[in-house]
Amino acid sequence: MSTTMKRYGLLLVIAACTVLVFYRFHDTVLPAGRSSFAWGHHSASVGQPLDSQDGHFRWRDVPVRYPVVSLTPLPTAKPKQLPAVQHTFTEESQQAAETRRSRLAAVKSTFERCWRAYKEHAWLQDELAPISGGYRNGFGGWAANLVDNLDNLWIMDMKKEFEAAVVAAVSIDLSVSSTNIVNVFETTIRHLGGLLSAYDLSQDQRLLHKATEVGEMLLVAFDTPNRMPITRWRPVDGKSGRAQVADGVVLVAEIGSLTLEFTRLSQVTRDPKWYDAVERIVRVFDEQQSKTKLPGMWPVVVNAKDLDFTGDNTFTLGAMSDSLYEYLPKMHALLGGVEPVYEKMYTDSMNTAITHNLWRPMTPDNADILLSGNVRVNPDVEVDPQGQHLVCFAGGMLALGGRLFSNKPQVELGRKLTNGCIWTYRALPYGIMPEVFHMVSCASKDKCNWDEDRWRDEVMQRASLQSKGLVDAYIQEQRIPKGFTDLPDRRYILRPEAIESVFILYRITGDQRLQDAGWDMFTAITNATETGLANAAISDVTIGADSKMDSMESFWMAETLKYFYLLFSEPSVISLDEWVFNTEAHPFKRPTVK
Template identity: 60%
Template sequence: MFSVRRFTVYLGLAACFLFFTLGYFRDGIVNTAKAKYPSQLSTVTQPSGQVPAPSASLKTSRFKWETVPIRFPVKDPTPLPTAPPLKLPQVQYHFPTETTEHEIKRKGRQAAVKQTFERCWKAYKQHAWGHDELGPLTGGVRDGFGGWGASLVDNLDNLWIMGMKAEFEDAVKAAVDVDLSTSTTETINVFETTIRHLGGFLAAYDMSGDQRLLEKAKEFGEMLIRAFDTPNHLPITRWKPQAALGGPQEADETVLVAEIGSLEMEFTRLAQVTGQAKWYDAVARIIRLFDAQQQRTHLPGMWPVVVNAKEADFTQDTFFTLSAMSDSLYEYFPKMHALLGGVDPIYKKLYDGSMATAIKYNLWRPMTPDNADILISGNVRATDQQLARLDPQGQHLVCFAGGMFALGGRLFDQPAHVEIGKKLTDGCIWTYKALPLGIMPEVFNMVPCESRLTCQWDESKWRGEVKDRNTDSNDIDHLITTHRLPKGFTQISDTRYILRPEAIESVFILYRITGEEYLQEAAWDMFTSIINATETHLANAALSDITFSREQLAQGNTGGTTQMDSMESFWMAETLKYFYLVFSEPDVISLDEWVFNTEAHPFKRKLPA
């Protein structure tokens, strides 16, 4: 996916932590997508990294990844579970018949979201058709995801959901013509390619039944499984296809845990719809390793951000988080339970163990001026449980955790987890409202309360933390003013908003689970705030700084525009999809029938007959 400069000289675990805390800046360009690691976006002006095919022209469709021999065949593949799916607890709230007034308001808001999507799709089609991303300010293109039409494939299911069937047919024709014998990037991010492309084709197939989409999903699967062709069958997560075709390969010593631990939904769904166990086998062995080592890490129950795939050792690092670089590892535990119909108890075991640890060490209540009863998920450095230290940091990306806890609480019949999910989601809603544009920043810090049960605002304590975290002045009032810190925030270390979906994702899931009306109102406030700040003459743009007020923006007192020429594929594929669905009828992509991958692609759940 990304044109990633591979870690040719790994700087060790401290370097990975440094990348994390700096918020992944690289040359001022947005370079994290959903998955949470440092990277560099490439453009189509870069030379194409062509993948040589044995005895076949690179420009011909005759090249097939399925013809590339496997050097390290699996002797005893893990079979796909065949037991009848269990009757799992109902996830969605039993919504009563809505009033006419509510229906009119809801449909009006849904239409507004669809109008935004249509506008962005039209701009993409006119200016960047077939490319990975549109530049929303210039109309230029970026091809940092292999040049395989990331925005095209990522939005196939959205076109179907929104009833844009003619546009869907046009997009399918273009998407199935993507040529995997060439790439605009030398290095392929296996995780990103899996969640966006493989996931995108599978979801669109699940919805439409179009066989062309399944065939293309299999083609991507055949390519991606070659990254697993190593002596221990663990994947090379930043993979060079040229090297794979040139000789034997082995997994890397330094791998981000989300990249190796978040492939199972897509590979499992591919196995389910094709009946071919090899896809399931590829990811099942990874999950067994997580299971075997869950209690052997420095923070038992959770796994560190950095793991060693070459040695199959997931225990050595000391940095633990639900946030960037780890997130979807944990997100997939309850979702895989649903996808498999509850027939494999391993996913409940992994969820129960990891969430018990996260609740104890990672979740914290921030001190706020209104004494809000909310939670945020932070980071922990731990050499052992007695020396676990919390960094009270919040991230927009970790807002997914509210939906994860709520979904896990329903699927595993743990009401306390639904309540935790509510407080985490409310924490993200609060943070949106606290900023002058009504938009949450990428990374920030606040003062953690000593107790989650009661917490009173202490102005002097807040001011003292502001001074401790910002050392460029001894004048606290000056620090608060120059860093534009709303009350409660001690530091905003990454002021961007890159059109992320995680907050609205949890609002949507929690609304479908609880039916609480305030969540639809919160969603509408978020949507209008985002559109007001990000809309361009073409589409919508990421923002470099959301700490300025509307008045400062209007007066030009920002040192230049805060809009950036970046609109990642997840803006339409995830953010707008979740906004659309939160205002849809509850039976549209019901959570009792579908389960979303981390790129918001819905897969059909296995249900009892």
Template identity: 60%
Template sequence: MPLIRPRSTAGIALITTLLLLYLWTSSTSSTLSTTPSSPPPVWRTPQYESYFWTTLPTNYPPKQIRPLPTTSPLKFPRIQAASPSESPEALKTRLQRQTAVKDVFSKCWASYKRHAWKADELAPVSGGQKNPFGGWAATLVDSLDTLYLMDMKPEFDEAVAAAASIDFTKTDLDEVNVFETTIRYLGGFLSAYDLSADARLLSKAVEVGEMLYHAFDTPNRMPITRWAIHAAMAGKKQVAPAGLLVAEIGSLSMEFTRLSMLTRDPKWFDAVQRITEGMAAQQNATALPGLWPLVVSAQDEIYSVGDTFTLGAMADSVYEYLPKMSALTGGQLPVYREMYEAAMATALKHNLFRPMTPSNQDILVAGTVKAADNGGGVKATLEPQGQHLVCFLGGLLTLGGKLFGRQQDLDAARRLVDGCVWTYKALPRGIMPETFYMLPCPSSTCAWDEASWKKGVLARAKDADKASDDADAIISRDRLPKGFTSIPDRRYILRPEAIESVFVSYRATANPSLMESAWEMFTAINATTSTRLANSAVWDVTRPIGEDPGMADSMESFWMGETLKYFYLVFAAWDDVSLDEWVFNTEAHPFRRLLP
């Protein structure tokens, strides 16, 4: 760069100002991940300063605010395998499949725009609209980064313009789910900004962040996760709840931290780090040390009392965010690695089981554990219930195993991903149900035993108050594939967790069979859920092809924000959204990692 010789006092002053600005920016760069090309936009506009949530007084301001970490980021091991070689025929097939996924997304987007524009959800059968998430255009915001990644630029530009007009000071809901608002809206805006550098998106992220920050306005600065928003808007004092789901309080860290990284305002990071510190302090004081119970108390800041321990619904993303926070912040906060390793040591020992299958497949499923004091100490009892949602775990263990060099995690991850793929294939429509039970193998052997399976079917029926002496009748009535002892929830609600783990595992191993499995999953899902307008959740995936699975007229925003995005990325170029540069939040919104 050529030297610029100043020609006046004003020029000297300008250069001095620019130099000071450069030095200040450089001194804080370790708290930020890189953003595309230009420096962070100026979002403290007059409009922001007069924004309702900015001006609303705080009843319980924090006594001090933790700063963002300023240590140098660590150099983690690579997550992605070397790019696999590809023949011309394989390249053609991959691109055709990627186009097929994009075509399904485009159909859904066009119908959303035509029938439910700026509503939260499209009703994909009736063509109506729904507003379960504040009426703030959840599908639109959740889809922003998908539009960008699919190179749908006109649609992206139109969506950004529409998103800029969303008013987060108005909603018809009496109660706002803070967790869902965080992962869908705050996560959606942050990710789309990280990808596009469009300043309007960071401004909207700040608007959401300012709103959500008021959910922390309680005496102990713990959040109200099911938030009476209108009372808060009226300035009424609030108290954090005594009982809430652990996922809803423990899964805000990525989005709040990324917002602080981008704005250089540490208040959001401080808000969630208070939660992390409390959970870390009590992690080994639970009935199942290493894991947190399903229900905790924000009011009393107690995270250690309870007897149910799961990595599935209502707890999942607490564990998901531990290695992801390490990746996001460049390892500057060792507590997240420590918490992850303690949690996975317990989960691998107690929550995972190998089910008995007719093919003797070496797979794993994650179940729920009940821990109770039987007088001689705590006894942990496994409930062998599988969940579609817990299929995220294979991807999580892949990330953690790669980042922290834990081979035991990678071994379990492979078997968990294989378990989810197997379960898809085992059902008549090639789609996993929402929940199911299987028979754990005995510790000594894992050979298929039809008599044992049928005994398991009878025992499960008895537990469900559907006692019968005829296992064959139950199997026929409930359409149980071999290996399943019960399927209490037969829905498929367009969930992403199985393809999420297939995607992560494929990028980490380059195993071509995973790409084939992804294609089989996609074609099966689309064949069963496709409607005239879009795709719908269905009531019963145990019904064979040719029978009606029952359309639920529901298409949650994660179908376009997560499921189709992961399918698309499986067939994308190898370095598109590289896991060595990006980390996904629990709603599949990629954030830029802080790199050395």
């Protein structure tokens, strides 16, 4: 699933924050819900192992400075019968079945190729460098790509590879790290989420044991006076027993997107301490939701040290906030609907976001689509007509929330947001959406007619051109498609968010045109990104394959290819009525109603 503002124009208020250096948008950017970086060929010790009976270090043996006096238990009420999420599919025609299966086979073939390359060139490292054959270690050196894809190996029936990967995963040494600072959020969604999902699918106890070990390590980051986690955490401080204090500048997604994984760990271990840890965070979000500068939503930056989640003036469903909102309906599903706070927070936040963040772009074909932008309150509420690939998850989120809470208008909004991302893919010359772009915002979400003069005027203003006579040459030179006013970040880093929403909308509506749209995305992406080994990010979607970068983040296989695979699978494979995905596309088993 699974974020700072500077890079998109709205984040100037925290441009000085050093936290941005570690962001998951690679060399310059975004995180949350979806990566970090650092090249490396070795691991650095984070401290001397503690003594234990077998001589191995155990995170659970680290002394606690600020113990919890009273644990909040998991809800004990019987799970509710929640509304059905998936469409009732009828039997497909022979031709449709053959088309779907051929597409499914193509996706699996791409995954198998990437997996072989990772195994041959980067085994037990975090990520493969898909051009040079090197590797990248930015997630502690804890084999992020391997752990991230355990569930894929099971889902795609690669059981021999799954067994080898499990043996390797349980051998990972969490007492050493390739980085001095660990991103707790990224480790949670990739490692804890990956192990828990693979356990839910296979019931292999080795995976639950390792997931518990990861959970014990992450819990040490919560050992602060107010029990708020240090989101950019130094494991050496935790191991050595140094005093730890929560940060005063925290990205809201990184502190608000731990709930699903910690809750699932408590559910399967029957130990409430992880649920208790995140429930304390949720309590702060709940108490302060109506007190922010845009009541209903939380700002991009919050203060975990002083428990002030209201200070910042920028609000978005996109980078740095995304998975905070994504997890609200998903927690409702994971807890069987028995904890009302998640429905309340989701409803209030979406009412605000729908009013202020969603906007309709002016397009040459007058497409009835929506995008989600960034809002600044200064003091008026102003929306920046920006689009992000990352925020494409919002269409699936609104459709899922609309189903779970019986809100049909939200499903329709989710459809329009998803169609907005499909439109953007198709509008670019190589059929791939850029990381960040701007368009002209319509005055109304309901009706909007193309105005070519207005479009040219906005291009001129964004480029700070001195005369209208320069606009045509600028548009041609900069390769700006009609309808777009600026492409400030032209990269495609193998992101999953657009196909994520296409998959969810397909499962919810049964609209076969979404499968066709997904296939167009898959072919465009693979044509532009395939290397001699695997697939690579590209630096410019207006140039395509000639702009490949030596980078393949773990979410390419773990999320993007998983969602493509599931789009063309039988609807019963990981049914949305039985499973809920974390922001790294790891499915967790929903409770059954007996």
